[in-house]
Amino acid sequence: MVSTLEVTLVDGTIHEIAAGVSAGEVIRDAYGRGAVAAILNDQPVDLSTPIEESCTLDQILLESDEGVEILRHSCAHLLAQAVTELYPDAKPTIGPAIEHGFYYDFHMEPLGEEDLKAIEKKMQYFVKQNLKIEREEHTSATLAEMFADNSFKSEIISDKLEDGDASTIYRQGDFFDLCRGPHAPSTSYLRNFKLTSTSQAFWRADSSRESLVRIYGMCYANKQDLKARETLLREAALRDHRKLGKDLQLFHIDEMVGQGLILWTPRGSVVRQELQNFIGEHLRRQGYSQVFTPHIGKLDLYRTSGHFPYYQESQYPPLVERDLMAKLADDDCSCSELANMMGEGDIDGYLLKPMNCPHHIRLFASQPRSYRDLPLRLAEFGTVYRWEQSGEISGMTRVRGFTQDDAHLFVTEDQIAEEVLGCIELVQVIFGTLGMDDYRVRVGLRDPDSDKYVGESEQWEKAEAACRQAAASLGVDFIEEEGEAAFYGPKIDFVVKDVLGREWQLGTVQVDYNLPERFELEYTGGDGEKHRPVVIHRAPFGSMERFVGVLIEHFAGKFPTWLAPTQVHIITISEKHKEYAAKVASELKMIGARVEVDDSDNTIGKKIRTHRKMQPAYMVILGDDEADNDTVSIRNRKGDQVQGIPLDNFMANLSAEIETRNAEQNLVPPQE
Template identity: 50%
Template sequence: MTELETLRHSAAHILATALLELWPEAQLAAGPPVENGFYYDVSLSHRISPEDFPKIEEKMREIVRAGQPFVCVPTSREEAEKLALRGRLGALSERPVPSEFKLDILRGIPEGEPITLYQNGEFLDLCAGPHVKSTALVRAVRLTHVASAYYRGDEKNPQLQRIYGTAFPSERELAEHLARLEEAKKRDHRKLGRELELFYFDEAVGAGLPLWLPRGAVIRQELQAFLGELLAKQGYETVFTPHIGELGLYRTSGHFPYYRESQYPPIPEPAVWESLVHEGCRCGDYANRLESGVVGGYLLKPMNCPMHARIFASRPRSYRELPVRLAEFGTVYRWEKSGELGGMTRLRGFTQDDAHIFCSESQVEAEVAGCLELVRTVLATLDLRDCRIRLGLRGPDSGKYIGEPALWEKAEAALCSAIRQAGLEFTREAGEAAFYGPKIDFLVRDCLGREWQLGTVQLDYNLPIRFGLAFVGADNREHRPVMIHRAPFGSLERFLAILIEHFGGDFPVWLAPEQVRILPISDQQLDYAREVAAALRKRRLRVSVDEKHETLNAKIRIAESQKIPYMAIVGKNEQSSKNLSVRSRRRGNLGVMALTVFADQLVDEVIRRSL
């Protein structure tokens, strides 16, 4: 843990202590540090609300002032279990009720791993640590919100209350963080997406399935056109694939079962379904038959890569064709639990800017370098320059990954070499690999300092083996290609959410759904306003005319609130001189311009994708 994570972990224990002092009957689950703060999960007979935060925080301050040391107590598994059964773990004192959650967490610790408890004051908790030396060091802490969460994230388990907070080494840093949170509320993509009419969620359609509204669709089309230009320069070919595929396809790729928890359940073929109904087959029986391969079915597409592999395999390939670069804006479907859905950032149906490169081993490094350059160009164009690079490697659980260790080592070495050749710094993180291969992730900080995982480049020696892919080499023999998965945006929906919050909805003119609004001062200028709009549309600019019976100031306020980059005001003088009085949302009044001059400047700004 970092020093800040250790501080926040300690703050979580202080929160737990305060909760128990206020409500001794509370049952605690777990309280880890998380990005920007910490939380503690608690089971309590009544609901905790933000109105309770002041008294909880006051109790926390008392614990801080008491300067209670954090003491590590190594123990045996047997002794820890006795304490849990006596209700002593996650408690201030013994009580007759067993610590059910602590007992379950204890039993989940693998055999042979050390068991440690941490104590501050009377509070004793099952914890691996570390902590600061004393509660007195947690000087700046604030509770932020409360939410519901299933124990261990499983809907079959009890629902708990998750109390979130944050902690910093100083009050100044806490104040700065809280100011950023307030700014984040103003920039929340769910709020701005609704106000700017970019997307919409409808219960009749389904949770986590967004509807792109016309203005949001403009941004999506512009992003796709932007990436399409870059892909054409790098020699990609566009493909389209279905939204549903045979279950066997995903058995071959390994998505079923390795990715099964994130997939929609398989859909039986109509004939199979009728047979199952006729037999009175229960869902569990059908699931068992699916597992054993006795019956088939279809799967809503969770990934595009298996279908791209089949496109590569659709005819014989020669080494002279390689690399083959296939790109698709492909919609995929993931079964996210309802509690994990969050606006456009976590969905059940979304579109990836996906591509797969099939190349020889000798071409891997150059192709990965091209992918890295592509991601960097995308991020720089959109002013997302503050990023770090993570090399995701296999974790210790070998059951989560396919393929031979030697191929993984080869893939990891190739990605390391490509990053170094590009002159980029990176960190290695175990457990962040895809199930089929290691990957490079770009983690970007937005203008509020929040980190998002965006572009990814993944190297895969395993799926070509599972799909039996081959090309004929210069020696006239068959060779196995290597597969590179890459997505600069990731999910278009999630990328839009990040852009909304990064720009605060105030998009650069090339992305803005409406680039210019013509504001006639009176109805006498309506014809001229329409004439101006028609001329600008001929230059492929997105324009509207405000024909409402409002004052000019009211029209300006409306355009400002809708974050229109440019307003062109036309009154008597502008009409007679065939000019425009131009106002920029960002730069204020730009003065009177000839229509052609304004159009030329605007088109140039769009072509350059100026920020």
């Protein structure tokens, strides 16, 4: 007599089944096809799992987030199967699902692009075979035996499993892998995948351990999703600020000048200058004082601040005076001796500044300060230099020299909350004006296990509390992340994504009790006693380079009128209109517009096509009709056009659009 079990589905219906019937069968009867796995008593399991007791059951749809994640994990196994078949010496290590796909790390000889194609082909072959993916349970002893030839898997087994514990493997064809599952039922579920790239990784992300070959792939539930992702990546490539920066002549990076060093072209400099003017207006309103400080400072300054001892590897090496250098050379001083003497302060030198705060702090300390002077807000577009690893440098977003829209606010403890809020409001005004609403707020805290921070615990706690409180008062979601603090204090960061989904920290506000302590800053309070101020560091753009890089992608090179490197391109119909074009150009320049004239003898279609590439806010076309009536014909970037607009009218509207920093272009009504 076969016993009968009750299976309760999420919709509340109860199915009576015989013991040993698989979860998949019950689900298929109840919901039809479309599941990739099941949830049995709140545990994700394979569809093939036999039901032995009464239970609750739900399906994981192939098209759901959880379903696709399982698919991606199974696809990682498929990759490992293909790799081990083609390269019998390759040792699989780990292979998880990630956003959009999966990767798998192998201990093997490095692969090239050709190899990737061959692996992909082999994977497709296994997909066609439609191999069953089957779960097997084994004791740790058996598992240790099965994976004896793979030291990585052995390490996992001995680390994660107690003696006598059982765990599972998944088998497809001749291939099997240690894995908890669940997995898709068979390889034919995995057909919508594509291998994307290879890279080096380290076993357990530890660079002192074995170097591994990582293979990345993407995988989706259906063909449309895969195609959509491919299309998105192609479109993203078109918005890439490195490509647009070249096409639109916004910046140049020169081999001869150096890696990660941005040369701003005239057109790019316009964008930067407009942004700086914009922020300058807000600084004046908020009571900031503008300062200028040099690009270098003595090593001792940075020993005091902590920059030199704590972050030596990410700075350019110190500059040493010529006479001292000559003397050291005469004394046969070795490089390591020199480094030691610098580290210990036996000789001094200068550092390219990695941050602006020490200079600003010395400005604060240059005079006796009273509580009446606070808050003292010192602002500077200060250029700083950091030795980023060569492989990490990229376009404008990761560079070695960059200009921060920096400021340091010297405040009393009572003023922290209000001043932090003022900083955050500034960031929000800027992001709002530019239509950047897709950002997240991150409160960066200490990593409790790291010793890279300066200062006392007590001060950190106060500062972290201040940041939390400020973030909470924002009214937007924020997350706290350990290990994301600056070395002198916690911070509130505004993080945006670029077109490829990579995150960049832009605006930042940091509360710092430590540097005032290290520099022994003081002010006289209302009580006549000496008190220590708190420093708030803030940079709403972060760096001009990174911000403009992200902005190029945000606008796809189509800057709003106030930011556009050239705002109006004037195009003549024929030679007869040169004179009128010159007149219009000079009047537009009188109101401060950035204008270019094309009175060449190319055809009108040709000229429009050419100028479109440079993305002016508007093109103005001038012919007989316009010259005779003092009007203009205007064309926007979308190709909408309007004719017979009186020149005065156009100028007034253009001025207004620029002055209000309108993110939209409104001078041409949209066409049907």
